[in-house]
Amino acid sequence: MDIDIKHLMELLAKQEDVFESEAQFQFDLAQLIRDNYPSYKVKLELTTATTLKNNRLKRLYTDIIVLDKDGNFIAIELKYKTKSSEYNGVKLLNHGATDLGRFDYLWDVHRLELLKKKDNTAYEFNKKLKTCVKCFAIMLTNEKNYWVVNKQSRNTLFKDFCISEKDEIIAKKPLSWYKPNNKSCVDGTWRDVSLTFNNSYNFKWNDYKYDFKYLVTEIK
Template sequence: MDFFEKSVIELQKQRPIFHSEDDLKLALAFKIKEINPEFEIRLERPVELEMVNRNGMKTTVRAPIDIIVIDTYGNYYPIELKYKTKKTNTLFNEENYILTEHGAADVGRFSFRKDIFRIENYKLKNLNYKCGYVFILTNDKSYFEKNVFEKENIDKHFSFHNGVLLNRIDSSWNYSKIDKTKFTLNENNIWCNIQSKEHWTCKKQHFYKLDLLKDYKITWKNFSIVEKTNFKYCLIKIE
């Protein structure tokens, strides 16, 4: 068991629920530092990453990595995390937690793959990279139970339900679901409406092509149960 897995397990014992993604990020960073006082921690450290759009155009973006851990040998461990919640109002240790309804699971599934891509991209560009992690914690069972591969959802190719093999090849959004009476494919391979406005999947980060370096087996594990609200997590280790 490495330092990150150990930190997650230890965090479970103290914090079964979090107010927000920032709350989770800070708590996890503190736990890593508590267990490994010799490590240095950086939050929201910006890095430059090369991204490729689905029409082949490349762009360099400057974006933060949620947590970067630096060990005593100067090795870097970048961590990307997500906290996706269903609406919940619950009490734990006399502290009230009012969680928002994030919804937009289609975007959430795409973003999970994007986080893996970003850590792999970071790996290729940094000689001091040792190992990276993508971590998602959620009480939204549509992520870990719902197999959207079996449906014709627009995000069907981004499903990362329990037990699935996340294919390294990005099969893109399921554009068979687009209303062809409203959207057509233009000369730049972008779906636009009659006013030449792009479909939301063809805008900004949602238009990135996210081919990965390898396939990843998806496993969800129990994190906590708070007043019948079940939290599960998925951890991807990128060595």
Template sequence: MKDFFENSISKLKKERGIFHSEDDLKLSLGFIIKELYPELEIRLEKPININMTDIYGNKSIVRAPIDIIVYDKNGKTIPIELKYKTKKLETEFNGETYNLTNQGARDIGRYSFRKDIYRIEQYLTKEEKSDFGIIFILTNDENYINNNVGEKETFDKHFSCHQNSIIRKEYKGWNYSKIDAKKYEKKDNFWRYINQNKKHWTFTGAKTYKLELKDDYPIVWKEYSELNKSEFKFCLIKIKKHLN
């Protein structure tokens, strides 16, 4: 089981250089794992309960799915979270046409990488028969790879995941020094639209979670494929279990 994921990605690279969607990636990877390791059981989108704390200090239990959970014959599990972030690309691969959209919203994308790490850490805390988990990120959007927003006064500077960066365990949150003061005002300790009783989007929903991690995570991007002058790279993060 030690190298099962690396072996699976190696085979996936040879067979699928591109995917229509994150669901396409998820299903394809599940098939590859089962093909290489028929003794393993695969579950997609299995929901689990996760302990969350928001920026207001409110604690809650959130029901959320894990993209893939692998079960071995001894009942041990390995949780896997996937991300597939694309920019616009029209191309063919093995006679099949692909038309990828420009997803944009990279600030939320970077935040979601951290949230996936948090989710796997929480899973490992709860599951006695799980020793490690995996984050797999695949993208043809070089902004995630080359853009060091951590050196800039961007809104998402604390969530940078560029090449050779480190996602630190300390949670610093959104960089409100870059909020648009022409649109928003700070009122009752929240940023709200001026003259509206409507909070900025980072004060609502899933973007409010305080994602303190148990470890620092180095980010290394590696080559996956190149199609029609668009280069895909992947980042593989292994998350170990903490006993406290």
């Protein structure tokens, strides 16, 4: 079981102009997978695991699940981040907060590692999903601050969460928010956590169209 993500992104760039939302990106990529891999089923926002948090059931959803007839699957998480811009009459919003955007992308990688191994006893995994064959985290953006190395970022809140091609994740090394004054904008939010990965990762940004680039991280 396999899909060629790079080829799908190339087809998507030829077929579509720009997306107005992440939901549109998700829907169109899912449809493209259906068209190119008709033997697979494609599900959106499927519950892949549940856990108890503060005595309340919490569901973990995955953006795209690709299933074969035996229940083996490929999991895909998406992020679509834009700056204020216009392409052929389509106006895009300015999402800003690239520090949070970086964290959110790496949070996807972290969650996909969890889903691929299924070895965390705090979670009950969807029994209809058998072997996780592959997982991909994808970010599509026209905001260059995600892929450009910013020397000033070395001493900022998000310094551990940078995802340029000069950055890397080292297995078992915790990533944390940099808080020299013990205060930050993530205090008291769900993002105020450290992330530790089972594997090491490098980042490779690819041209999409116009000034958009995309990043694909395949979970090991």
